[in-house]
Amino acid sequence: xxxxxxxxxxxxxxxxxxxxxxxxxxxxxxxxxxxxxxxxxxxxxxxxxxxxxxxxxxxxxxxxxxxxxxxxxxxxxxxxxxxxxxxxxxxxxxxxxxxxxxxxxxxxxxxxxxxxxxxxxxxxxxxxxxxxxxxxxxxxxxxxxxxxxxxxxxxxxxxxxxxxxxxxxxxxxxxxxxxxxxxxxxxxxxxxxxxxxxxxxxxxxxxxxxxxxxxxxxxxxxxxxxxxxxxxxxxxxxxxxxxxxxxxxxxxxxxxxxxxxxxxxxxxxxxxxxxxxxxxxxxxxxxxxxxxxxxxxxxxxxxxxxxxxxxxxxxxxxxxxxxxxxxxxxxxxxxxxxxxxxxxxxxxxxx
Amino acid sequence: xxxxxxxxxxxxxxxxxxxxxxxxxxxxxxxxxxxxxxxxxxxxxxxxxxxxxxxxxxxxxxxxxxxxxxxxxxxxxxxxxxxxxxxxxxxxxxxxxxxxxxxxxxxxxxxxxxxxxxxxxxxxxxxxxxxxxxxxxxxxxxxxxxxxxxxxxxxxxxxxxxxxxxxxxxxxxxxxxxxxxxxxxxxxxxxxxxxxxxxxxxxxxxxxxxxxxxxxxxxxxxxxxxxxxxxxxxxxxxxxxxxxxxxxxxxxxxxxxxxxxxxxxxxxxxxxxxxxxxxxxxxxxxxxxxxxxxxxxxxxxxxxxxxxxxxxxxxxxxxxxxxxxxxxxxxxxxxxxxxxxxxxxxxxxxx
DNA sequence: CTGTTAGCGCGTTCAC
DNA sequence: GTGAACGCGCTAACAG
Numbered sequence: 001x002x003x004x005x006x007x008x009x010x011x012x013x014x015x016x017x018x019x020x021x022x023x024x025x026x027x028x029x030x031x032x033x034x035x036x037x038x039x040x041x042x043x044x045x046x047x048x049x050x051x052x053x054x055x056x057x058x059x060x061x062x063x064x065x066x067x068x069x070x071x072x073x074x075x076x077x078x079x080x081x082x083x084x085x086x087x088x089x090x091x092x093x094x095x096x097x098x099x100x101x102x103x104x105x106x107x108x109x110x111x112x113x114x115x116x117x118x119x120x121x122x123x124x125x126x127x128x129x130x131x132x133x134x135x136x137x138x139x140x141x142x143x144x145x146x147x148x149x150x151x152x153x154x155x156x157x158x159x160x161x162x163x164x165x166x167x168x169x170x171x172x173x174x175x176x177x178x179x180x181x182x183x184x185x186x187x188x189x190x191x192x193x194x195x196x197x198x199x200x201x202x203x204x205x206x207x208x209x210x211x212x213x214x215x216x217x218x219x220x221x222x223x224x225x226x227x228x229x230x231x232x233x234x235x236x237x238x239x240x241x242x243x244x245x246x247x248x249x250x251x252x253x254x255x256x257x258x259x260x261x262x263x264x265x266x267x268x269x270x271x272x273x274x275x276x277x278x279x280x281x282x283x284x285x286x287x288x289x290x291x292x293x294x295x296x297x298x299x300x301x302x303x304x305x306x307x308x309x310x311x312x313x314x315x316x317x318x319x320x321x322x323x324x325x326x327x328x329x330x331x332x333x334x335x336x337x338x339x340x341x342x343x344x345x346x347x348x349x350x351x
Numbered sequence: 352x353x354x355x356x357x358x359x360x361x362x363x364x365x366x367x368x369x370x371x372x373x374x375x376x377x378x379x380x381x382x383x384x385x386x387x388x389x390x391x392x393x394x395x396x397x398x399x400x401x402x403x404x405x406x407x408x409x410x411x412x413x414x415x416x417x418x419x420x421x422x423x424x425x426x427x428x429x430x431x432x433x434x435x436x437x438x439x440x441x442x443x444x445x446x447x448x449x450x451x452x453x454x455x456x457x458x459x460x461x462x463x464x465x466x467x468x469x470x471x472x473x474x475x476x477x478x479x480x481x482x483x484x485x486x487x488x489x490x491x492x493x494x495x496x497x498x499x500x501x502x503x504x505x506x507x508x509x510x511x512x513x514x515x516x517x518x519x520x521x522x523x524x525x526x527x528x529x530x531x532x533x534x535x536x537x538x539x540x541x542x543x544x545x546x547x548x549x550x551x552x553x554x555x556x557x558x559x560x561x562x563x564x565x566x567x568x569x570x571x572x573x574x575x576x577x578x579x580x581x582x583x584x585x586x587x588x589x590x591x592x593x594x595x596x597x598x599x600x601x602x603x604x605x606x607x608x609x610x611x612x613x614x615x616x617x618x619x620x621x622x623x624x625x626x627x628x629x630x631x632x633x634x635x636x637x638x639x640x641x642x643x644x645x646x647x648x649x650x651x652x653x654x655x656x657x658x659x660x661x662x663x664x665x666x667x668x669x670x671x672x673x674x675x676x677x678x679x680x681x682x683x684x685x686x687x688x689x690x691x692x693x694x695x696x697x698x699x700x701x702x
Numbered sequence: 703c704t705g706t707t708a709g710c711g712c713g714t715t716c717a718c
Numbered sequence: 719g720t721g722a723a724c725g726c727g728c729t730a731a732c733a734g
Contacts, residue, residue, distance in 0.1 A: 065727050069727080070418045096437040113447060422727070
């Protein structure tokens with residue numbers, strides 16, 4: 001009788017109540033705990049009652065209430081990912097990798113962006129705590145003031161792993177790339193290829209990674225005093241393009257280019273088209289997530305910084321921390337090795 | 352006495368127990384309910400006891416347990432954002448906008464990616480339900496099978512808003528751009544500028560937006576039978592670049608280009624450098640998030656599809672649904688208007 | 703094999 | 719004014 005069915009359906013809609021094990025118990029004529037046991041394949045139960053209960057759970061579209069489970073088990077199966085900003089580069093890769101892997105491990109993910117604002121970063125940590133996360137993955141924003149809050153986090157039993165943009169703290173685990181070393185090697189590469197006035201286009205000078213990479217460059221410069229190294233900074237692709245252009249125009253002798261990131265590469269790549277602006281450039285080397293360089297029709301070498309690899313390593317560390325939440329006093333510091341590659345245009349060049 | 356203090360601190364650390372109202376009650380020598388009332392400024396309590404309890408809550412760094420609150424109140428202040436994939440384009444903009452705005456409204460956000468896999472999409476919906484979300488924002492993946500699950504969602508009292516990549520359903524609200532109209536207008540624009548063999552580079556042909564845009568193009572073609580319109584499809588930037596290149600080489604007469612997305616634009620933009628491949632092109636028109644076109648040194652027009660605006664509209668709709676969770680039978684369909692712009696290189700061209 | 707009971711942290715009656 | 723008791727959905731220890 002469609003009329004009655006519709007009526008029942010209407011009741012159902014209006015009440016908008018999720019089916020609980022209680023409902024199933026009533027429907028099956030057994031007690032709540034029997035349902036719970038059946039749903040968990042408890043060995044004490046006969047397989048026919050298990051089947052019966054499971055089938056009616058299916059029919060009713062039973063979905064266990066995660067909130068109740070969390071309250072009981074006292075773990076939220078929730079972690080937070082706090083990123084300095086949501087940009088086109090690198091971050092989507094990180095989000096994707098962390099999101100996938102955490103889900104695979106039965107954890108849900110809270111993603112928060114600090115928008116390069118240290119107040120917001122702290123606010124994000126607060127939100128994470130209030131949301132009951134078991135662990136937090138953070139890539140710090142510029143001028144981060146997180147140091148003051150690390151101890152409270154640890155006191156709360158919340159695991160913390162810093163990645164990419166980190167800070168030194170005796171109790172905190174980190175995952176980074178070899179910023180200094182890579183920059184050092186990059187300049188070595190340029191120098192080995194007879195580039196002498198070299199222009200380094202770096203990101204925001206306040207960032208820890210900018211400083212580390214700059215340090216690496218300067219280290220190499222000290223070893224080789226005849227090398228002329230120039231710096232220019234840019235906060236985004238636009239600035240990278242314009243600042244580099246201006247610089248190259250007034251320093252026509254420059255024949256080697258080091259670009260710190262994809263964002264900068266994208267801006268500077270515009271100059272590669274106007275062969276006049278880059279006619280003197282012998283070699284370009286960058287640090288990249290790996291995707292962009294192959295779209296650029298100009299021979300360039302790049303160190304691949306795999307967001308996926310870093311995310312996996314950081315998450316692995318975090319889960320490790322969460323599981324053994326006992327005081328593992330020694331903080332781990334993982335370093336992601338980078339691989340030097342050349343884009344497809346280099347090969348064409350060689351042929 | 353620092354020694355004892357440290358000891359207490361150690362206990363605190365080892366136990367790693369979050370302070371609850373129970374602890375505060377014990378510390379204050381009152382009952383649990385009194386603490387609860389004090390923390391909520393209940394009028395029945397004397398202001399001095401309120402102050403006392405609040406101050407000891409502060410000292411103990413009391414943080415209310417969100418899980419317990421959710422279990423009790425049955426609303427989680429949690430919404431889900433399900434995107435078809437996490438790509439560099441458009442999605443970061445969406446994530447950023449939704450994330451910001453939902454936080455501002457006191458809601459936390461669960462971000463899930465379907466990786467263009469309809470099974471995963473359904474799995475994501477399940478995860479959202481299990482997590483107790485109050486509403487879900489979805490941009491569908493290719494070949495989505497969500498239709499079969501919409502009714503169950505609605506039955507569960509979970510609000511649902513589809514955006515960008517949607518499907519028709521009598522009960523579901525949507526936010527889209529005017530896909531057909533915009534494509535129609537774009538071709539009109541090219542035609543008005545004396546482009547006659549026109550090449551349209553579109554995305555995955557299975558996507559609803561690809562189909563809608565193609566429909567718009569064909570609508571215009573029917574009105575103007577002397578117009579020669581060619582199609583070529585690409586799943587990503589690489590394919591866009593190579594397919595377009597191949598196509599232009601074998602169809603040298605083509606002088607107008609319609610590019611469906613940023614992803615395609617990025618690929619095709621590589622061709623703009625080799626003036627030989629695009630020497631015959633008079634006009635290029637695209638649909639873009641707005642950022643990329645100004646980085647490309649080739650005159651082009653583009654319809655700006657603001658991810659921010661779409662995200663805000665969709666979220667606004669979702670909150671509206673959540674608040675008035677009574678049966679608002681009429682589904683709303685919002686359309687985000689697009690604005691035609693030209694990139695900075697067009698201006699230079701005119702000067 | 704199965705039901706009863708207690709309790710996770712919290713808010714809210716309902717008595718005192 | 720304030721405490722005891724109940725219940726949100728679920729699991730687990732304890733009885734039968």
